[in-house]
Amino acid sequence: SQQGEEDPQALSIQEGENATMNCSYKTSINNLQWYRQNSGRGLVHLILIRSNEREKHSGRLRVTLDTSKKSSSLLITASRAADTASYFCATALNDYKLSFGAGTTVTVRA
Amino acid sequence: NAGVTQTPKFQVLKTGQSMTLQCAQDMNHEYMSWYRQDPGMGLRLIHYSVGAGITDQGEVPNGYNVSRSTTEDFPLRLLSAAPSQTSVYFCASSRGGLAGLTDTQYFGPGTRLTVL
Numbered sequence: 183s184q185q186g187e188e189d190p191q192a193l194s195i196q197e198g199e200n201a202t203m204n205c206s207y208k209t210s211i212n213n214l215q216w217y218r219q220n221s222g223r224g225l226v227h228l229i230l231i232r233s234n235e236r237e238k239h240s241g242r243l244r245v246t247l248d249t250s251k252k253s254s255s256l257l258i259t260a261s262r263a264a265d266t267a268s269y270f271c272a273t274a275l276n277d278y279k280l281s282f283g284a285g286t287t288v289t290v291r292a
Numbered sequence: 293n294a295g296v297t298q299t300p301k302f303q304v305l306k307t308g309q310s311m312t313l314q315c316a317q318d319m320n321h322e323y324m325s326w327y328r329q330d331p332g333m334g335l336r337l338i339h340y341s342v343g344a345g346i347t348d349q350g351e352v353p354n355g356y357n358v359s360r361s362t363t364e365d366f367p368l369r370l371l372s373a374a375p376s377q378t379s380v381y382f383c384a385s386s387r388g389g390l391a392g393l394t395d396t397q398y399f400g401p402g403t404r405l406t407v408l
Contacts, residue, residue, distance in 0.1 A: 227396040280337065
């Protein structure tokens, strides 16, 4: 069974708007990672946040982690057409296994 | 660096046939893994390896074998293909090895497998 669940399943926004997606998980984790997948392509790593961190930034991306609520969020600011993709959270359950959620499909309209 | 490479990109098999999906990385990563991705689902871990000669099962290992004779290569073998194995297969690598998944994973472009 999958550890993480993203919400919403799909998101459609206007170019320039912000996009927020959430990830909830069930058990304690070592770290949580966010990936992007463009249609028909492999996954690209975006951000890794460790269990003792609360927030990380990378360019237009902001990730938060709340271990007490077992949840994380990914914010994309000032979205662009190129941000159209599926976004996955992945939790490191232990040292060697990464569990992925089903993903959020983001469509950025011009 | 080529990163993580996978061959073939596409493959069609008949039920019962066997084949090997190839995966190679040139980043000297100790950790390598195989995932499958089915429509509407995230990736599910099939097998992983923390270094040459060391492999272990993931979430969905049945019907698949792996070996790790070198740091660079991590082939995935389908023993007797079944329609349920129709999927997109991704290989990934990461630093860490026995130290664990402390770093990001780099993914290959995927192999699209159809079993008739």
